[in-house]
Amino acid sequence: MAEMAKAGEETDEVRERLEVYVGKQMSPGALAPDPVNRPMIRHWVDALDDRNPVYEDEAFAASTRHGGLVAPPAMLQAWTMPRPKIEGIAERGGAPDEMAYDNPIIALDEAGYVGTLATNSELEFDRYLRPGDHLEITTEVESISNRKKTSLGKGYFLTWITTYRSAGEVVGRQLFRVFKFDPSTIGAAS
Amino acid sequence: MSAPESLKGSELKVGDALPDFDLPVTSTVIVAGAIASRDFMPVHHDAEYARSQGAPDMFMNILTTNGYVSRFVTDWAGPEAMVRKIAIRLGAPAVPGKMLRFSGEVTSLAEESGEVVVEVAMRAANELGDHATGTVTLSLPR
Structure with a gap:
């Protein structure tokens, strides 16, 4: 069904369907459960x-x-971790709560690319946080690669950027990249 | 506790090595970091679950890895350091029983309005391979 674009990289209809997510919000904005x-x-x-x-x-x-x-700068993401619903967390693959928002992770899971491997994290700190800062986040899909063949099988690199604000001031951001893959294609010839 | 000294940017040279830091990774180290970062994913506290997902054992979460990278650099640079960026590529998992060795060296120095911006290339590796490799950017007083 897919034609080879270049070695190890393909274009395909799943990728075409994912295009609508690029540049869009990945999840609703959220306020940290607690201030720093x-x-x-x-x-x-x-x-x-x-x-x-x-x-x-x-x-x-x-x-x-x-x-x-x-605050320790690397705590940036810790402040905004959602409150978890412990019951059923293993069945949800570790997601703290039901993901209801339409996003490319769900779309890829539904297309069979259920494996997730984190590949990159880039944290930037515009300033250190102090007790009392109350963070708000917004998260945007930065890019989705074409389908690639790796040692884990076929899949897509998905990159998103979370922006952290305190009282409207941007204080930091995080770029995060995962490889979403279809475990059944591990070792597949093509 | 006696106040630790901080490095001065003007004393550094490109190629300076940071002291290696060996972290004996245990289940407790992994769970302590996961809970302090409020990450309740079972792969970071439940070995059996982690194995069912194809991992060799429960493994350290990324927030904790970033925390140790920050600690590795500021233990060397001192409390006047301000970390600006931690950019890492993730590889082999950090699992119980495998020592994680952090190493690094200064790769660039730039003066900027009264302070020195320092780039450190770092690596955290265990016997499975590179757990995290990347660059930390920090500033120090001149």
Whole structure:
């Protein structure tokens, strides 16, 4: 059905159907369940044994160019993780809650590309967050590749960008790329 | 706790190596990071479930990997460092019982309005291969 565009890359009708998602919102915008706060920072620095004093020592942090306590920058995404519905989470493949919003992940799952492998993460921090910042996110589909053949079988690279704002100010963004693949095509000749 | 020193950007040279950091990855390390990052996906706490999904064992989530990458760099640079960007490519999973070694070196230095922007090429690898490779951008006082 698909013609070879170039080695290992094909164009096909599934990809054509996915075109409507490119440049569109991937999910409804969301407000973080909690503002940036010291207890969650403490949980994080204990879990990762990160003893940078600017995260916990108020007097020391004030003496640095941070000018006061700041949150670990890599916590950016942690603040906006949705509240999980634990019951049934394994059956949902780990999704914190039912995904109701029409997006390319669901479209690819339905087309048989149920495998997901994260390949890239790029976090950018325009400034450090402080206790009290309350993050809001919007997420946009940046690109969807043509179908590619890899050692995991055939699939599509899907890239999205999440923008983080506090009181309307952009404070950071994350580019995330996954390979959505059809596990039944692993090792397939073509 | 005595205040740790920070590096000055003017003291650095391209090619400077960061001290290696060895993380003995255990189930507890993985679960602690997953829960602190509020990631309840079963692959990050349930070994049997992870194996049913084709993984060798439960494995570290990406938020935790990013957290350790940040820690690796700021443990070296000190508390005056400001991390601007963490860009990584993800590879082999970080699983219990396999030591994860972080290594890195300075690849570029640029003066910018009173501070120095430092790029560090980093790698976190275990015996399965490269878990994460990429670039961290941070700024330091001159």
